[in-house]
Amino acid sequence: MAPATTDTPIRIGMRAGWAFAAIWLFYLGENLNALLKHPAGMWRDVGLAALALFAITYVLLVSTMRRPRNGLGYPPSQLHIGIGLLVMLAFAVLQLPAAGQHVLTCAVYIAATAVMGLRLRAGLAVAVTIAIAVEVAIRVVPEWRTTSQGYALAVVLAAAATWGMRLAFERQGRLIQAQNELAELAVADERSRIAGDLHDILGHSLTVVAVKAELAQRLLDVDLDRARAELADLESLARDALADVRATALNMRGISLPGEIAAAKAALAAANVKADLPGAADDVPTRNRELFAWTIREAxxxxxxxxxxxxxxxxxxxxxxxxxxxxxxxxxxxxxxxGLAGLRRRADERGARLTAGQRGDRPGFRVRVEVPS
Known part of the structure; x- marks a missing residue:
């Protein structure tokens, strides 16, 4: 999803968009008061009905701008918003015969809705046009000149305030989107880490299992007791691998340096490789033990x-x-x-240096991990 820009219609992210819109209906009380004071008759009834329909249209139009955030459907299109603004304008005009200059209050709602829902340039153009129209109407109608000053300024201030709210909502939307993307990246990284750990665990365990299985097969006709011992080791290795996989999936897996030294001794012996291994790991600091254990396992x-x-x-x-x-x-x-790629990732995470390549002094391979002091 592309990030929102200031030229993108705002979608209000509040859980009760209708309530957000209804709060501002308080200012229509001036229209209602003027209509109720008007002598009973057709224009009074038409004005009251038009005022009610104006308020309903305004609330519905503003509340639908929040739909995508709550999964309630698609937002209204620019055409639908434009039609809604025209309907509001029509209901405002129908109040004019009975409400008089008080109908100019509706212009504030129309301008604010346009800035909130239309593309920014179009919304501002509508707001400016309404402000000019209100100012012209005040100057053209004589009885409005002394009682209707400030309506054009109210339209401008409402449009400016709505613009600020729109920018705030858009920034909040971009922030939420960024947080969602970061969460998705964190999930992907965790899946990659678990996949790497499973590869390292199963790669080591299954390699040893395969070597011991071959050895046990050869010993069946030579040394039955030793073959049984190798098969028992196979069972133990398989159970340990299963436990490691389960613990890794639950993010509870631990790995110990002494345990990996002992496992290396058994694996190398099973592969008929003579090994010189350290007798203890007491001198290694705790912060380095897990990385060194993984290094020994992979190597x-x-x-x-x-x-x-x-x-x-x-x-x-x-x-x-x-x-x-x-x-x-x-x-x-x-x-x-x-495996080495996973080891390099672990080394990089701890600021260590991994070297893997041919030995310089004689034929063979060398893996070294060094942690800065």
């Missing part, structure tokens, strides 16, 4: 899935974690893997 998943490595090493310090292998992980150096 170990890549080693098991892609590298064909025979040896891997995890180096851990308070402000950095580095995973090295001697395999063939060069295809991931460009960051094309979805």
């Amino acid at each position: 170990v998943t890549n080693i098991v899935r892609h590298s064909r490595a025979r040896h891997a090493e995890v180096r851990l310090s308070p402000d950095s974690v580095e995973i090295l292998d001697d395999g063939q992980g060069g295809a991931l150096a460009a960051g094309s893997g979805q």
